[in-house]
Amino acid sequence: MTQTVGDYVVRRLQEWGVQQVFAYPGDGINGILAALGRADDMPRFVQSRHEEMAAFSAVGYAKFSGRFGVCMATSGPGAIHLLNGLYDAKLDHVPVVAIVGQTARSAMGGSYQQEVDLQALFKDVASEYLVEVNVAEQLPNALDRAIRTAQASRAPTAVIIPSDLQEEDYAPPEHAFKMVPSSPPGTSWARSVATESDIARAAEVINAGERPAVLVGQGARGAAEEVRRFADLTGAGVAKALLGKDVLPDDLPYVTGSIGLLGTRPSYEMMRDCDTLLIVGSNFPYTQFLPEFGQARAVQIDIDGRFIGMRYPTEVNLVGDAAATLTALLPMIRPKVGSEWRETIERNVARWWDVMEREAEVTAKPVNPMLIVSELSRRIPGDTIVTADSGSSTNWYARNLRMREGMRGSLSGTLATMGPGVPYAIGAKFAHPGRPVVALVGDGAMQMNGLAELITIARYHHLWRDPRLVVCVFHNNDLNQVTWEMRAMGGAPKFEASQSLPDVDYAGFARSLGLEGVTVTEPEVLGAAWDRAFAAGVPTVLDVHCDPEVPPIPPHATFDEAKSVTEAVLQGDPSAFHLIAQGVKTKAQEFLHGRKND
Secondary structure (H helix, E strand, O other): OOOEHHHHHHHHHHHOOOOEEEEOOOHHHHHHHHHHHHOOOOOEEEEOOOHHHHHHHHHHHHHHHOOOEEEEEOOOHHHHHOHHHHHHHHHOOOOEEEEEEEOOHHHOOOOOOOOOOHHHHHOOOOOOOEEEOOOHHHHHHHHHHHHHHHHHHOOEEEEEEEHHHHOOEOOOOOOOOOOOOOOOOOOOOOOOOOOHHHHHHHHHHHHOOOOEEEEEOHHHHHHHHHHHHHHHHHOOEEEEOHHHOOOOOOOOOOEEEEOOOOOOHHHHHHHHHOOEEEEEOOOOOOHHHOOOOOOOEEEEEEOOHHHOOOOOOOOEEEEOOHHHHHHHHHHHOOOOOOOHHHHHHHHHHHHHHHHHHHHHOOOOOOEOHHHHHHHHHHHOOOOOEEEEOOOHHHHHHHHHOOOOOOOEEEOOOOOOOOOOHHHHHHHHHHHOOOOOEEEEEEHHHHHHHHHHHHHHHHHHHHHOOOOOEEEEEEEOOEOHHHHHHHHHHHOOOOOHHHHEOOOOOHHHHHHHOOOEEEEEOOHHHHHHHHHHHHHOOOOEEEEEEEOOOOOOOOOOOOHHHHHHHHHHHOOOOOOHHHHHHHHHHHHHOOOOOOOOOO
């Protein structure tokens, strides 16, 4: 039987080990869809409700599988819809390959229906590799190079295939002039290490310090054991950028937690007081949360030389694999025993977690959102994957969720776009169908697209060995993060026309799809609701009605700063009195350490 170009695309994806393509159909990819049908839907066509969600699911799959994700869309509008998810992949350095249809070649340039200049459209987001395939002989090299480039650059790439070409007979490249062949799928990647002399210079900087701190990002995930050994040798504390929240578990007494506006007080204090800084696999952008310039001598390790030495004046920059570079560095580090610095860090960390528990127990109307994550931390299975969305719920993920050994977690760290929490969870379940997944999502993001993707979950959950996928909705009828940003940054009261959300029964919608839905309106039943969700035999929506006026106060904020914010909103904020009361009660927990609070 003759093989079409569409058949070749499907076969090549199979050879690369691709098991699913996250996509939405359209006539611009009809030739590939027909080929998938002839291949008994292998790779599986996972139909999202929207192309943006397909891209997000591919990003989630790539983040949690360690492989590249694949998404697909039709020409014109479908291709445009992919962009936000692909930008999420680009900014978080995630390998995703987009396969995109285009109008027939005979219609190109003719202002034909749904014709969009896709090369111009994808030029930035797929800047590492973008190609339009116009003859069959191009295809092997174009598709393979897109995959290898996505892996090598940890970035999105795009292959555009006109609709008419997909249905033509496939012809391989010949051994001839201006023909470009390709190699069989598969690549062996090197573990690069900086030179021994540069590593020795880094060791000199580190050995000279008395108060060392480490900042890890997602690039340190494969070097967790080496980071632990470094911390044990030097007496350092370890702070985590948000994308690196799962690099080390939070039950290690020297792990200070997240850093930045959504970070912890121990991380803030450690960076304020350290004299030596090691940055591993992080491009954390907020310089103001790192030591003052000139305060600390710094060393950075990163696999990508394009992103090194750009956030802090680092003295030694080591470009290489984090684990391999740390392995070479560790024998040169002089051990520090009985460090008062380490004791201070551990004391601050213990105090912080006590304060977090106390803040979570502060009464609210109806449920304190911190309590949602606190109760989750007490009972979350140890192999759970957690996805978080962008919004005020991200604060509680960052500060209150205690990662344990074996857990994974991620979110849209750099683009910080709303909406990826649920599609990330879908991608995670396809990456690890035998592991539980929890998505922490605000009601704004849930209304934006999470509700629709519950339909996708209902359609495919029978494929997952472990049925546990819990979508926890922080139901406060407010676009809460922006509300607080308006108050804190502009001193403006809440503008209800833009910030208030219509009320939706999220649990009821889940039940209408055959999923489990649990509504929580009282804090006393929250723990039991989490237990019920983890015991359910189907994916579950946990719809928790929580207080929008519990303030996401940065850990370094003082009472005076909190007071200035509340004074500003008194000028017309509809929730001013309740807001002030919650802010005072919450912040007071840091000053009432050791005393019980109502």
